[in-house]
Amino acid sequence: MSGWTSRNARRDRVRRRPSDDGGPFVAAIRRSGPYAAVRDVVYRMYERRVEKSLPTDVTPRHVGVILDGNRRWARSMGLADVNSGHQRGAQKISELLQWSAEAGVEHVTLWLLSTDNLNRPAAELDPLLDIIENTVRKLADDGWHVKPVGALDLLPGKTARVLKDAGEATSDAPGLIVNVAVGYGGRREIADAVRSLLIEQASRGTSIEELAEILDVEHIAEHLYTRGQPDPDLVIRTSGEQRLSGFMLWQSAHSEFYFCEVHWPDFRKVDFLRAMRSYAARHRRYGS
Secondary structure (H helix, E strand, C coil): CCCCCHHHHHHHCECCCCCCCCHHHHHHHHCCHHHHHHHHHHHHHHHHHHHHHCCCCCCCCEEEEECCCHHHHHHHCCCCCCHHHHHHHHHHHHHHHHHHHHHCCCEEEEEEEECHHHHCCHHHHHHHHHHHHHHHHHHHHCCCEEEEECCHHHCCHHHHHHHHHHHHHCCCCCCCEEEEEEEECHHHHHHHHHHHHHHHHHHCCCCHHHHHHHCCHHHHHCCCCCCCCCCCCEEEECCCCCCCCCCCCCHHHHCEEEEECCCHHHCCHHHHHHHHHHHHHCCCCCCC
16 A cells, blocks of 8 residues: 555545535535536536546456445435435445446446444444345346345344345356455454465364465465455545455455545446546555
C-alpha cells in the first residue's frame, strides 16, 4: 500500500456537499425540477471531460468496493425504513459493474455483508439478506460471472444456497468476474486459509515441523477466497470513512485506496471515473 500524507488524502477525497445538508426537504428539491435538470447536464459534461482525460494504458485489473452509507442515505432522505437504503444501494451495483466492464476492469469485489453484520437482530438482518439474495440472483440473470467469497458456513442455509447456485450457474460466463463478499471478514479469511492449508498438508502426510520449514506467503495466498485472482489494485470506499474495516486485509497490501464522501446509493459514474483518474495518477511503489 502506498503511504498517504494527510495532504494527499484531502486532495484525493471527493468534495461533495453531503446529501443531508438542509434536511430531507432540501435534498428532495435538489433531486427534482429545474435544479436537477441543470445539475444533470453539468454532471454529464464533467463526466465526459473526466472520461476523456483517463489514460487507456493504466487501468486496475481488480477493483474492490466497500459499499458504505446505505443506512445513512436512507436517514438523510427522511425514510423511516433503512432497508430502503439497502435496496437503493443494490440497484446501483449493476451500474458500477457496467462502468467497470467499459473501463476494462477484469475483477470487481463487492463487500455486501461482513461477518460482524451477522450479529445484527433478526428483524434487521433478515430483510438485508433478502435484498442480497435478490441482488445475487439478478447478477446471475444478467450474465455476470458471480463468485461468492466469504464464510458461507456462517450464513443461513437459504442465503448460502443462493450464492452457491449463482456461482455454479455462471462459472463459465465470460468477461468481468464479480466477487460477492457475503459473510466476509478479512481476519476470518486468513484463518480459513491457514486452516485449509493445514488440512491439505495433513492429508499428504506432511508434519507440522515439515510445513514450518517450507511455509511462505504463497502457500497461504493459494487458499484465500480469491485464490487465482490478482490482488485488488484499487479499493474504493464510499460514505467518507477512511478505513478498511477488515476488507481484504491480505490482498490489499499494495492496493491504492480511494475514499469518497458520497453515500453508496448516490455514487455516480463521475465518482467512479474520479477514482480511476486518481489511481492512474499515482506511482505505485511495491514494498516501499
